[in-house]
Amino acid sequence: MSTAVIFVAELGDKSQLMAMTFAARYRARDVLIGITAAAALVHLASVGIGYFIGDAFADHQQWISIVAGLAFLGFAAWTLRGDELTEDEANKARTSQGAAILAVGIAFFLAELGDKTMLATITLATQEGWLGTWIGSTLGMVAAGALPIGVGAVLGKRLPEHITKWGAAALFVLFGILLVVDGIRMIA
Known part of the structure; x- marks a missing residue:
């Protein structure tokens, strides 16, 4: 049941746009590994929260949304800063498996914190x-x-x-702003 619920919840989500953006820059295999690692960690935390404290987590969702949004704005700046790479450095970054997996994993981990799939x-x-x-949920x-x-x-x-x-920078800015606004809206 959790595979189907999470799969449907992710359709059209920001995570899919991020996956597409990352796959345009890195090897598809590395993006999939990064997503898998991030999903496994986020969903492990989610089931732990659900198992031990249940609904009490919902009281802090607004702050998680704001922090994740600010992190996305940082990712946008980091993405644009990459303009200074030489062609040789850009090729190394594109082919560096560890760097790609880490970048994708961190971005997805932050994107999924407080997301509807985590709450589901x-x-x-x-x-x-x-x-x-x-x-x-990880498979979904x-x-x-x-x-x-x-x-x-x-x-x-x-x-x-x-x-x-x-x-990629524009998508990070868009999702960053949406997350911050959503968090502020939950506070108000």
């Missing part, structure tokens, strides 16, 4: 067993990310790097 996983864990919920997240990874890999080969960079 917490809710499922309060009603179902934690292990099945964790495995199922990875499955929902696989399609945009394929699209991003194809686009990355066809789009100039500066367009990919500015597009």
Whole structure:
């Protein structure tokens, strides 16, 4: 059940756009590994929260949203700062498996904190067993990310790097602002 719930919840989510953007810059395999690692960690925390404290987590969702939004704005600046790389450095960054997995993993981890899929996983864990919920929700997240990874890999080969960079920065700014506004709206 958790696989289906999370898969459907992720359709059209910011995570899919991020997956596509990252796949345009890094190898699809590395993006998938980063997403899998981040999803496994976030959903493990989610089932732990659901199992131990249940609904009390919802009281802090606004602050998580604001912090994640500010982190996304930082990712936008970091993405644009990359303009100074030489061609040789850019090729190394593109092919560095560890750097790609870490960048994708951190971005996805932050994006999913306080997201609807995290809250759905917490809710499922309060009603179902934690292990099945964790495995199922992680599989649902990875499955929902696989399609945009394929699209991003194809686009990355066809789009100039500066367009990919500015597009990624614009998406990070957009999602950062949306997360901060959402957090502020929850406070008010």
